[in-house]
Amino acid sequence: MKFQASFRALLFSHAMIHIAECKSAIRYQSIVSRVHIAPRCSAQSPSFVSPINSLPATAQKHQTCLSSSAPRPPPSSLPSWERITNHQTSKTVKLFKSVHKANKSKRLQLGLTVAEGVRLVTDILADEQSRKFIRRIVISEELLSSVDDGDDNQRKLQHWLRVVHNESIQRKKDYDESDGETSNDNSCSINVGTEQVVTACAGTVTTQGIVALMQIPEPFNPLFNPSKNSPFYLVLDGLADPGNVGTLLRSCAASNVDALILLPDSCDVYNPKAVRSAMGASFRVPVLDLGDSRVADDLKPRDFEELLELFEQCGIDSTRVFAATMEDSASQPNGRLLRTSMPHYKVDWIANTAGESGGAALILGKEGEGLRNEVCNAVQQGKISTVHVPMAEGTESLNAAVCGSVIMFERMRQLLITDELNQ
Numbered sequence: 001m002k003f004q005a006s007f008r009a010l011l012f013s014h015a016m017i018h019i020a021e022c023k024s025a026i027r028y029q030s031i032v033s034r035v036h037i038a039p040r041c042s043a044q045s046p047s048f049v050s051p052i053n054s055l056p057a058t059a060q061k062h063q064t065c066l067s068s069s070a071p072r073p074p075p076s077s078l079p080s081w082e083r084i085t086n087h088q089t090s091k092t093v094k095l096f097k098s099v100h101k102a103n104k105s106k107r108l109q110l111g112l113t114v115a116e117g118v119r120l121v122t123d124i125l126a127d128e129q130s131r132k133f134i135r136r137i138v139i140s141e142e143l144l145s146s147v148d149d150g151d152d153n154q155r156k157l158q159h160w161l162r163v164v165h166n167e168s169i170q171r172k173k174d175y176d177e178s179d180g181e182t183s184n185d186n187s188c189s190i191n192v193g194t195e196q197v198v199t200a201c202a203g204t205v206t207t208q209g210i211v212a213l214m215q216i217p218e219p220f221n222p223l224f225n226p227s228k229n230s231p232f233y234l235v236l237d238g239l240a241d242p243g244n245v246g247t248l249l250r251s252c253a254a255s256n257v258d259a260l261i262l263l264p265d266s267c268d269v270y271n272p273k274a275v276r277s278a279m280g281a282s283f284r285v286p287v288l289d290l291g292d293s294r295v296a297d298d299l300k301p302r303d304f305e306e307l308l309e310l311f312e313q314c315g316i317d318s319t320r321v322f323a324a325t326m327e328d329s330a331s332q333p334n335g336r337l338l339r340t341s342m343p344h345y346k347v348d349w350i351a352n353t354a355g356e357s358g359g360a361a362l363i364l365g366k367e368g369e370g371l372r373n374e375v376c377n378a379v380q381q382g383k384i385s386t387v388h389v390p391m392a393e394g395t396e397s398l399n400a401a402v403c404g405s406v407i408m409f410e411r412m413r414q415l416l417i418t419d420e421l422n423q
């Protein structure tokens with residue numbers, strides 16, 4: 001199956017300055033092939049921001065003596081946020097509902113998704129990078145009044161709500177002062193609502209009293225990856241289950257994978273279910289979806305060949321692109337037989353056969369169906385390599401997310417050992 005349209009370069013709206021450079025670079029490159037004009041990835045480790053878990057000692061106890069049935073006022077240390085009382089007329093509730101209802105293309109068009117629950121929203125709030133994507137939070141009166149005498153999680157939530165509140169005031173001020181020169185008002189508004197309002201905003205019945213409207217990050221552009229000369233990408237070929245995709249994103253974040261790339265017709269990474277399974281990683285791991293309508297058709301790889309060319313430009317040789325197969329004979333669920341595949345632990349994920357460090361990529365096929373024909377062809381032609389996770393006899397297959405995670409953590413293990421040896 002062909003990708004959509006012709007490949008000039010991966011150019012995105014947020015990289016206006018680079019557009020001209022890159023366009024001419026790629027055009028030039030199509031004439032003088034193999035000359036690296038396009039910006040190469042430079043050398044620095046990826047900047048995954050780890051969540052800060054510690055709390056400052058500002059969490060003051062605030063005791064109120066109201067009966068437990070009456071809703072208590074919010075803790076005095078928290079600002080008073082606007083209340084939503086009517087779940088039927090509130091514009092905010094309507095916006096949440098339309099995001100829940102949206103299909104993948106509609107969601108990307110809106111540029112919004114939803115994150116729910118105390119743990120998930122707190123994790124997103126606590127990560128500086130992810131926090132920037134929160135546009136709106138709706139918290140129930142019950143949860144808000146309990147954050148003051150609640151457990152650790154609730155104190156953490158209270159702290160981060162104050163941080164995001166402060167940051168938003170600053171951002172709003174910067175935006176207003178910029179007289180519209182800054183294109184986005186990236187502030188986050190916080191509302192307090194009745195349990196009914198929060199439930200109306202949520203896709204699940206058990207909301208735990210908090211929902212957040214998240215801006216979907218800009219698509220990742222491999223040509224402008226600022227910090228890598230040997231990147232590692234996970235490529236999903238048609239994965240369908242949002243739980244698997246979310247789990248894989250979480251593993252990507254945990255094993256320092258540089259970006260997730262989705263071939264057309266793969267699952268929607270920003271589906272609220274996938275966001276839930278990713279536990280906050282959705283906003284930390286850069287994602288390029290080749291089916292994303294936000295990227296102009298003529299700006300993304302047209303087919304698998306062109307994706308491999310793009311990888312070349314990022315320092316990933318095609319022989320360092322590994323398609324995951326079921327077993328060592330590399331047969332596909334559809335009966336197609338590929339070349340013999342390497343066990344995942346025998347692949348040197350850090351260095352190529354010449355011992356030079358370089359990038360690599362791992363391709364995972366669809367649950368129960370395996371890799372698409374284009375990818376199988378590239379394997380059969382010897383363009384790309386194959387890898388598998390050896391299993392006990394009589395075992396047919398592994399869950400796609402488990403298989404991908406096992407391989408990504410094998411690479412992580414090799415990275416850690418290399419680091420240890422270098423110390």
Ligand SMILES: *[C@@H]1O[C@H](CO)[C@@H](O)[C@H](O)[C@H]1NC(C)=O
Pocket residue numbers: 102103104105106
């Ligand atoms: C997604 O939803 C939009 C409108 O909500 C609709 O126009 C479009 O056809 C839908 N797309 C798919 C693939 O179902």
Ligand SMILES: *[C@@H]1O[C@H](CO)[C@@H](O)[C@H](O)[C@H]1NC(C)=O
Pocket residue numbers: 159162163166
């Ligand atoms: C938020 O801002 C207020 C007032 O400027 C300040 O007192 C408070 O310490 C800030 N809180 C956090 C968590 O940054």
